[in-house]
Amino acid sequence: MRDYQVRRLTSVSAAQIQELAALLVDCVQGGASVSFMLPLGMDKALAFWRGVADGVERCERALIVAEDASGILGTVQLVLAQPDNQPHRADVSKMLVLRRARRRGLGEALMQHAEQVARDCGKWLLVLDTASADAERLYERQGWLRVGVVPDYALMPDGALCATTFYYRKLEPLALDNPVWSALGSGHRAMAQRNGLAARYPRDVSPLVGLREPSPQAFADLRAMVEVDEEVWLLTSNPLELPPEWELARVRYIDQMVYAGQGRAQPVAHAAPLLELGSDDVPDMIALAAETKPGPFVQKTITMGRYLGVRAAGGSLSAMSGTRMALGEFTEISAVCTSPAARGAGHARALMLTLMAQIQASGKTPFLHVKTENGAKQVYEKLGFVVRREICFSVIRRIA
Incomplete structure (x- = not known):
């Protein structure tokens, strides 16, 4: 039985932005390749989440969180705003789980909720990429299809080059x-x-x-x-x-x-x-x-x-x-x-x-x-x- 809940935030409070920024810093310090380099300070993390909150208000993004009594434990986003010729697509972005909250099924629960939100938003093609072997196993268990690997795609937080693997999922x-x-x-x-x-x-x-x-x-x-x-x-x-x-x-x-x-x-x-x-x-x-x-x-x-x-x-x-x-x-x-x-x-x-x-x-x-x-x-x-x-x-x- 889950001891946390997963929900979509249709608006993001200042307190939630603070929690999300701390979550981002924790994941980057743990080596997650999510577009940020070390050292990542709270000011930069807060600025990022304020931008996400603006996108949520404009319905350009869907923000999903997993939380318990202690606060936000994990999050994932759907980028809903796509080119005019791709109204059916959304990108899955920034899957983050606090290091202390891992191995509790949060990643799977977040992805399942993201798929339902995508359906509710009229999206039936989802795309993502990941540099994490653990995340690859999660996505493949949930039916995502591997497209391929792009070598030297990005930098890890410590500056080392890393590959990324692209996946897609059709929600028909x-x-x-x-x-x-x-x-x-x-x-x-x-x-x-x-x-x-x-x-x-x-x-x-x-x-x-x-x-x-x-x-x-x-x-x-x-x-x-x-x-x-x-x-x-x-x-x-x-x-x-x-x-x-x-x-x-x-x-x-x-x-x-x-x-x-x-x-x-x-x-x-x-x-x-x-x-x-x-x-x-x-x-x-x-x-x-x-x-x-x-x-x-x-x-x-x-x-x-x-x-x-x-x-x-x-x-x-x-x-x-x-x-x-x-x-x-x-x-x-x-x-x-x-x-x-x-x-x-x-x-x-x-x-x-x-x-x-x-x-x-x-x-x-x-x-x-x-x-x-x-x-x-x-x-x-x-x-x-x-x-x-x-x-x-x-x-x-x-x-x-």
């Missing part, structure tokens, strides 16, 4: 860990409303919004796009820490499921025809969604993808389903719903199989979200879906 499938942000930056880019670290669908399309990362700056960017008292929906890896301008209306975990069946889905013959739904069907679709509550469905939700439905003999819409978020290699199936009077006729299964086959024909993989206790989850499992992960669903309201 990143898109599913931050699905709304990913969709609004890829398959639904054309309909996205964006502001800095935040993006949203138009209000008449969906209440879903995405953040590159759940940082104070991202919430400030989102606030500029949301009216006071408006509620928006988020899907995130972890529960949100909200700034004071926001309040939490609802929160729960739901299951994210991905199709993992063998081969292509095969549509089945169905007694009722599966109809392509269009703009004329929207009033009936909104009414069915209001009755069955499969998720948000408003006037222009239909523009997010393709929707199919089944109508009863009298013309009423009995069941529907469609595609919603489109991101990279994945397409979401959503709004799977059947009116109570029409349940048991196999409508949902027929609709699902047809949509799954269409998604696969386009070279994509189907996925969906479902409440853990929803009986439909068993239907999805029989169709070949498996739970990939729990994901946090939050409804938040702007209050100021």
Whole structure:
């Protein structure tokens, strides 16, 4: 059991800068090749960490620390600010652990947390280099791939030349860990409303919004796009820490499921025809969604993808389903719903199989979200879906 915690600092206090400077000095005195030479004084170390703190405030860097009651024991950084043609990449930098705190798993814990922060920030390619054999063993245990060695790359703190070894790690499938942000930056880019670290669908399309990362700056960017008292929906890896301008209306975990069946889905013959739904069907679709509550469905939700439905003999819409978020290699199936009077006729299964086959024909993989206790989850499992992960669903309201 860990006797320390690992967390991301979204701002850095003067006291924390002091601790980080002492950590840097300790590591350099111990021979770490991290860009500094001996003797390293506190003034230079403090100046370095003040610069890092400025980068954290500008969301150019993510700073992760391991700490216990005595203070900061270790740290690692993600350099998030990259060239325009490399928005998916981050560099891992300055992995430092106090000499007295080593052999307690801090390095592994810091790297694991850094990978999750990278995912939350929309990064799926990480790059680093190291001159330490111990660090090489750590990275390789965690799945990092060695690129190669550059001889005489830098100086050790005592002035001796040393080589460095470059590694990289791909964090795929990143898109599913931050699905709304990913969709609004890829398959639904054309309909996205964006502001800095935040993006949203138009209000008449969906209440879903995405953040590159759940940082104070991202919430400030989102606030500029949301009216006071408006509620928006988020899907995130972890529960949100909200700034004071926001309040939490609802929160729960739901299951994210991905199709993992063998081969292509095969549509089945169905007694009722599966109809392509269009703009004329929207009033009936909104009414069915209001009755069955499969998720948000408003006037222009239909523009997010393709929707199919089944109508009863009298013309009423009995069941529907469609595609919603489109991101990279994945397409979401959503709004799977059947009116109570029409349940048991196999409508949902027929609709699902047809949509799954269409998604696969386009070279994509189907996925969906479902409440853990929803009986439909068993239907999805029989169709070949498996739970990939729990994901946090939050409804938040702007209050100021």
